[in-house]
Amino acid sequence: MKDTRQDLYYCSSPGQISENDTKRFSHVLKQCSCFEGIPEHKYTPVLHCLHARYKSFYKGNMILQASDRVNFAGIVLSGTVELTLYSENGSQININHCSVGDMFGEDLACSNTRDSSMQIWAVTDCEILFLDFSSLFSMEHGTCPFKMRVSTNLLREFACKANFLNHKVRILAQKRLRDKVKVYLQMQKCSEKGFIELPFRRNDLAEFLCVDRSALSRELGRMQQEGILSFEGKYIQIHDKSFLQ
Numbered sequence: 001m002k003d004t005r006q007d008l009y010y011c012s013s014p015g016q017i018s019e020n021d022t023k024r025f026s027h028v029l030k031q032c033s034c035f036e037g038i039p040e041h042k043y044t045p046v047l048h049c050l051h052a053r054y055k056s057f058y059k060g061n062m063i064l065q066a067s068d069r070v071n072f073a074g075i076v077l078s079g080t081v082e083l084t085l086y087s088e089n090g091s092q093i094n095i096n097h098c099s100v101g102d103m104f105g106e107d108l109a110c111s112n113t114r115d116s117s118m119q120i121w122a123v124t125d126c127e128i129l130f131l132d133f134s135s136l137f138s139m140e141h142g143t144c145p146f147k148m149r150v151s152t153n154l155l156r157e158f159a160c161k162a163n164f165l166n167h168k169v170r171i172l173a174q175k176r177l178r179d180k181v182k183v184y185l186q187m188q189k190c191s192e193k194g195f196i197e198l199p200f201r202r203n204d205l206a207e208f209l210c211v212d213r214s215a216l217s218r219e220l221g222r223m224q225q226e227g228i229l230s231f232e233g234k235y236i237q238i239h240d241k242s243f244l245q
Contacts, residue, residue: 031101051132057122064120072130073106079126094207194238
């Protein structure tokens with residue numbers, strides 16, 4: 001059951017981000033692709049140019065409803081959010097999780113299609129920095145000198161998201177559950193010792209792969225018995241590295 005308490009505003013009006021605000025979450029902006037190449041002391045004017053505001057949400061609060069009209073993108077300052085779609089029969093489809101430093105909604109913020117096809121909700125208590133990219137399309141003089149840098153970073157981010165969606169389509173195209181798991185694990189970072197930390201709980205992973213949770217648990221159990229991998233909580237260790245080739 002999602003929490004129905006009201007969300008809280010820290011800074012509700014565009015352009016009111018202060019230097020103290022920026023210092024508080026500058027460590028997050030440093031790891032966000034949108035701010036790559038921008039000096040830290042320039043964060044505040046760039047945020048003003050993008051009419052930034054930030055807002056906190058309780059766990060379970062809806063950040064964006066499907067069909068909402070939006071013109072902003074969001075950067076996760078703290079916590080985790082989930083992006084989901086609903087199929088025609090009403091079942092929920094997990095698209096992705098976004099954690100600290102991740103950005104979402106940039107496609108809507110930069111397109112003429114303002115109606116969201118997905119919903120975004122807070123998996124944990126979280127803070128979101130909202131950015132309006134409309135100034136990036138303005139040809140007026142006196143705009144932010146880092147406009148080109150932000151635009152370039154966004155282009156790179158779009159390419160990464162397109163690559164992610166291509167992988168997602170490849171997962172969904174697999175007929176066997178084991179092959180879905182294999183393609184998914186190929187997408188994850190694997191340590192030299194073969195450890196993979198999953199961003200999802202088992203139930204969320206099943207939703208992401210569009211499979212039944214019980215079927216996923218059985219298949220992982222079989223793979224563990226066969227010595228391919230072992231798992232504990234959100235961690236999977238690959239014992240047979242040829243499985244990912």
